[in-house]
Amino acid sequence: MTLIPAAVAAAPDLGTTEGFTAWVAPHWAAMAALAGRYGADPDDILQDALAAAWRKRAQFDPARGSARNWLLAITADQRHKSWLRTGRWLTRTRPLGDVDPTAPAGSDATSAIDLERALRRLSARQRLAVDLHYYLGLDVAGTAAVMRCSPGTVKSTLSDARGRLRRLLGEDYR
């Protein structure tokens, strides 16, 4: 016998692949963005996240948080697992093909290259906080919900991340 919480039972579509896919669809772009920020293999991360969300759908409780945050938390877990699988001491990086490497110093392109390389040197938690807050546009409360920690912890993690980025990027970005 499968036990399904009342919250899920009230949304019968979640029990079918079609209904579940429709439920995920509005949040898919945010999940893709978070997976894409990791760099390599965003499709793999997304596929794993989707399968994991399906497996754990009975655990989703709307009273404890939004569907978007729940799905992003699962995507963040899969992103971290992917990082652990690909290597603990080397960082696999997304090709910087979208950026013109010959752009003049001080341009957006140069800043983007500098920043991407510096971001790779943050800890996994710092990078996740930066990705959620700055690149996905989540506020501190939303970031905390995805990271399963308090807003205060998110603020200190972001502060630590910015401090390290300042040291890595040098005088130009004080």
Add this chain to the structure above:
Amino acid sequence: MNTDELLRHQGRSWQPPHVGAPDLPAALARRARRTRALAGALAAFVVLAGAGTWAVWTRPATGTVAAVPSPTSDAAVVAAIARQLAAAGSDGEEATVTGEAVRTTAAAAVGALDSDLGLGPDAPVWVVQLRGSFGGGSPDTPTYPVLIGIVDAGSPSGRILLYREQFRDLSALGTPIEIEPFFVPGHSIDQEPVEGTRLTHAIRTELARSSVTSLTRAEAVRTTSDRATAFLVGRSPSSAVEDSVWLVELEGQFDCPDCTPLDKAGSHHGSVLSMVVDVESGELGMMTISDRARYLDDLGVVVHYDEPSVLLR
């Protein structure tokens, strides 16, 4: 522009990669394939282990005194598993490790930790949680204070390691067995027989033969020998053999008498040193020097050394 402004600006202008619509059947089918592959590997292991055990049991006795198996307590089993896990997950620093373990079922472990060993739902597993310093491996990769191992109780070689920030309460899974504190000695990452380590060792060996004034960037990409050669010297592929290689690009200041100079002046001094390293053997295939940085992104996913100075040790 300060760091906060830079992050906001780049965050707004960043474009996420294009991905298709969610395809749950495809995702589930992919997961099922992976689970089957893992189950197949485990089944093969169990068959081999069973055959080995049968061979030992049925071997004619060579002595006159029958062996009496000694009883093994759960605490002793857990202690042995904990030492194996700590050694496998160590960040290379010596540390004192403590922890606890519970015996539960695979299904309960999956539910609590969202990590699947690929066993049947009722298969017994040990969930071992250790406090110490794990992960890491280089100065710029994170370390974690908690390591959780999910271990097949029937075959301790089947296991999953999870690095975590916080200690979890395992009492919901069963009665925790406390693990006596034990010591994990430090070790060099060179001792890990993995592909990346072979690459690092190869780069270190070649750099030791050159004169390196500075090393500011180190990247590598996995490709074929033909593509790497064509990328470096512009020659079209000459062989049908698709050897897997790492193409490494180092930026700094180098004097390399053994390198092939790529610049017209033919100087053996330059700021960009490239090498081709065989993936399997770690042997050097080609080494060039020039003053022109190339971007390896065209060849595939670039592996970036967070701290290039590790290559000079």
